[in-house]
Amino acid sequence: MRFLQLYNYEIAIFLAMVGLYIVVSRGNLVKKIAGLSMFQTSVFILYISMGVVDGGSVPILTEGVTRYSNPLPHVLILTAIVVGVATTAVALSLVIRINEAYGTVEEDEVHQQDESF
Amino acid sequence: MLHHTVLRVIAKLLVPVILLFALYVQFHGEYSPGGGFQAGVIFASGIILYALVFGLDDTMRALPPGVLKILSASGVLLYAGVGLDTLLLGGNYLDYDWLADSPTHGQHLGIFLVELGVGITVASTMLLLYYAFTGREQGQ
Amino acid sequence: MSLDHAIDILLLAFMAVIALAVVRLRDLFGVAMLFSVFSLLSAGVFTIMDAADVAFTEAAVGAGISTILMLATLTRTAREEKPNVSRNPALPLIVVSITGAMLVFGTSDIPRFGDPQAPVHQHVAPRYIEDSPSEIGIPNMVTSVLASYRGYDTLGETTVIFTAGVAVMALLGMRRTRRRNGQRKDTD
Numbered sequence: 001m002r003f004l005q006l007y008n009y010e011i012a013i014f015l016a017m018v019g020l021y022i023v024v025s026r027g028n029l030v031k032k033i034a035g036l037s038m039f040q041t042s043v044f045i046l047y048i049s050m051g052v053v054d055g056g057s058v059p060i061l062t063e064g065v066t067r068y069s070n071p072l073p074h075v076l077i078l079t080a081i082v083v084g085v086a087t088t089a090v091a092l093s094l095v096i097r098i099n100e101a102y103g104t105v106e107e108d109e110v111h112q113q114d115e116s117f
Numbered sequence: 118m119l120h121h122t123v124l125r126v127i128a129k130l131l132v133p134v135i136l137l138f139a140l141y142v143q144f145h146g147e148y149s150p151g152g153g154f155q156a157g158v159i160f161a162s163g164i165i166l167y168a169l170v171f172g173l174d175d176t177m178r179a180l181p182p183g184v185l186k187i188l189s190a191s192g193v194l195l196y197a198g199v200g201l202d203t204l205l206l207g208g209n210y211l212d213y214d215w216l217a218d219s220p221t222h223g224q225h226l227g228i229f230l231v232e233l234g235v236g237i238t239v240a241s242t243m244l245l246l247y248y249a250f251t252g253r254e255q256g257q
Numbered sequence: 258m259s260l261d262h263a264i265d266i267l268l269l270a271f272m273a274v275i276a277l278a279v280v281r282l283r284d285l286f287g288v289a290m291l292f293s294v295f296s297l298l299s300a301g302v303f304t305i306m307d308a309a310d311v312a313f314t315e316a317a318v319g320a321g322i323s324t325i326l327m328l329a330t331l332t333r334t335a336r337e338e339k340p341n342v343s344r345n346p347a348l349p350l351i352v353v354s355i356t357g358a359m360l361v362f363g364t365s366d367i368p369r370f371g372d373p374q375a376p377v378h379q380h381v382a383p384r385y386i387e388d389s390p391s392e393i394g395i396p397n398m399v400t401s402v403l404a405s406y407r408g409y410d411t412l413g414e415t416t417v418i419f420t421a422g423v424a425v426m427a428l429l430g431m432r433r434t435r436r437r438n439g440q441r442k443d444t445d
Contacts (some may be wrong), residue, residue: 086421
């Protein structure tokens with residue numbers, strides 16, 4: 001039962017580790033960015049899970065509702081999502097420039113070309 | 118994309134609705150879920166849908182990158198300017214209580230302006246990102 | 258176990274499966290599509306967990322804009338991931354397993370999911386929930402915390418977005434409106 005009570009956290013850890021595995025083990029830069037985004041989403045899930053209160057409702061003042069979920073993680077993650085896509089765009093544009101300079105987005109081939117200079 | 122009649126008709130119907138919904142999310146964000154960040158991305162995705170179906174050139178003619186550059190800077194300036202205004206009125210930086218005769222009115226006005234600034238910056242920056250990515254000629 | 262909880266478990270299980278599929282898939286176009294689904298599912302999870310504002314943003318950003326940016330990148334780079342020969346597949350797996358095991362060990366004594374007595378809910382949040390309707394005067398607490406209590410934060414975040422836009426334009430440049438059929442064509 002303890003596993004089900006912490007289910008959200010376990011899944012968040014699992015997603016983070018899959019993201020980390022993609023970043024470490026794959027050589028393709030676009031795939032690495034996908035792994036980073038997955039890691040990012042897992043952190044979002046972790047934060048929002050922490051804000052949940054049993055029987056709570058959406059944190060918008062409503063007649064007759066006394067228990068609300070914690071609004072603070074929502075604020076932090078809301079801004080983090082938009083900032084996340086902006087920074088991902090910077091990373092992707094760097095990949096495009098790397099492709100123009102080296103003709104490849106595979107990390108190993110980029111290293112090879114660097115060494116052969 | 119010129120031959121996809123169904124896509125073109127549906128997009129033509131959907132784009133104004135999406136833009137209207139973005140404006141609703143922007144200005145109704147104090148009472149229902151929403152605000153500048155959400156409205157900005159929804160607005161941008163509406164325009165991007167238009168650009169996907171009708172082509173980048175037409176979209177760029179309607180919303181030139183130069184205008185968007187100015188808009189994306191002016192959103193941040195609007196936000197920072199509200200803070201400066203409260204400073205000049207005698208309060209702390211971004212302390213909206215000073216903006217109007219009563220603190221809650223001041224907060225209303227301050228949040229409205231700040232969210233507007235966020236919405237303008239997010240929408241125009243997202244569109245600029247899209248322009249930069251798709252406008253670039255094929256690499257190599 | 259409530260219906261909410263059951264949906265939550267199901268959606269998160271879907272996300273875990275998609276994550277594994279992303280690892281296996283070599284077709285990057287497929288990865289981008291799976292990522293769009295992944296974001297949409299996470300938006301569903303956020304809705305179940307009472308975070309309507311966040312779900313909104315994630316649905317528009319994750320399933321919309323970031324997918325399009327990734328596809329735009331793929332059209333300018335390679336569509337297929339090359340199999341890597343030089344890398345040892347076992348080492349990253351060991352590193353990730355150890356890190357994951359330590360994190361699971363670390364979560365073993367944190368408060369259960371949805372516990373109203375958890376430390377997160379004892380400190381700043383009660384003040385926001387109780388005082389923001391009278392202090393700020395607007396019903397949506399997320400908006401009042403975002404724009405008023407944490408206005409400095411949000412100013413910083415907005416500046417980050419603006420800066421990221423400037424950085425992308427510095428890296429990729431901006432094409433003039435009517436030039437595609439003109440002089441640039443012959444350089445292709």
